[in-house]
Amino acid sequence: MLLALSSVCIFFVGHAQQFSGNATISALMTKKTVSAVFAFGDSILDTGNNNNLRTLSKCNFFPYGRNFVGGKATGRFGNxxxxxxxxAEGLGLKTLLPAYRDPALSNNDLPTGVCFASGGSGLDDRTAKIQGVIWVPDQVKDFQAVRTQxxxxxxxxxxxxxxDNLLKSLYAMGARKFAVLGTLPLGCLPGARNIVGNLLKICSVFANQEAATFNQKLSSNLNNLGRTLPGAKFVYVDMYNSLLNLINNPRASGFIDVADGCCCMPTSPIPCLDASRYVFWDYGHPSEKSYKTIVPKIIEEIKAKLA
Structure with missing residues (x-):
């Protein structure tokens, strides 16, 4: 389950000054405004980069995208x-962050930002090599080899x-403002709750402790980078508690189910009728409504700390 920690979700926000044909970026930061956002990470951020890759980690098919404009599956891992x-919308840039590998991407998209994230990718090359939709319990088996080391x-x-190395490399290329996402409460994902034998579908305390440990270390490291890299600003985005608050108090936001995904699980072979009642869309990805619920507070924090 800890393999899921080896993915990183990073936003580099600022002003994109120049782009070459291969989208090599020379970036300068404005002091008070954000004019571009670039996303690096995994399926939480991927907006369609996997569509044309030779991988099974795809979701450009029904029922994914069911609640997207026009009901189109775009390669986003959600409804x-x-x-x-x-x-991107909350920062006043655009409502959709285009995928860098989208053949329809135009040069006009680049100045305000694009998404480089790829579902299934991660910091550990072993994670990136996993080519398929891996259910969370199956990741435990893969991780057994790592725990021996x-x-x-x-x-x-x-x-x-x-x-740390990735952020420093982006800093060396001119990036100065970063929003870095912590990992989700992995033990409360539907994939973890629905492990065989977990009849009560309770959260895995062990997996959540692992995730919290990583997040604490990540947050501390970002604070250190903010003190040591001149002109750089970092904000830690607390995805763990933001989502855990929905899980622990679902009805306050109109949710009725936190343990199962609306779609694509043994517990829901037929997609649910109303995804807005579910915190999760599938085995490990929040529903669109979940994102909409937690994003406003996160946007305000990003604006305040990166101003």
Whole structure:
């Protein structure tokens, strides 16, 4: 389950000054406004980059995109728009963040930002090599080989180091403002709750502790980078508690189901009629309404800390 931690979701926000044909970026930051957003990460942010890759990690088919404009499956891992779209909209840029590998991408899309994220990718190359939709319990089997080499503490340290290196490389290319997402409460994802034998579908305390450990180390590292990299600003985006609040208090936001996905699981072979009543769309991805519920507060925090 900890393999899911090896994905990183990063927003580089600022002003994109120049682009080459291969989208090599030379970026300068404005002091008070955000004029571009670039997303790096996994399926939480992917807006369609996997569609034309030789991989089974795709979702450009029904019922994905059921609540998207026109009911079109675009390669977003959910029933509608995803987190990266809503961040771009919340920052006043555009309602949809286009995928960099979309053949229809135009040069006009680049100055305000694009999405580089790829579903199934991660900081660990072993994660990136997994080509298929992997149910969370199956990830435990893959992780068994890693636990023979690292303790949870050592592995989370390693992943923070990978993130640190990635951020520094972006900084060296001119990026100065970063929003970095922590991982979700992995033990409460429907895939984890529906492990055989978990009849009460309770959250995995162990998996949540692993996720919280990683998030704490990531947040501390970002604070350190903010002090050591001149002119750089970092904001840690707390996806863990933002989503956990919905899970623990679903009815306050109009949700009725937190343990199952609306779609694409053994518990829901036929998609539910109303995805807005579910915190999760499938085994591991929040529904569009979940994103819409947690994004406003996150947007305000990003604006305040990156101004």
């Amino acid at each position: 509608g728009r995803v987190f990266s779209d809503m961040i 690292y303790t949870v503490s050592a592995y989370t340290d390693l992943m923070v180091t990978w993130t």
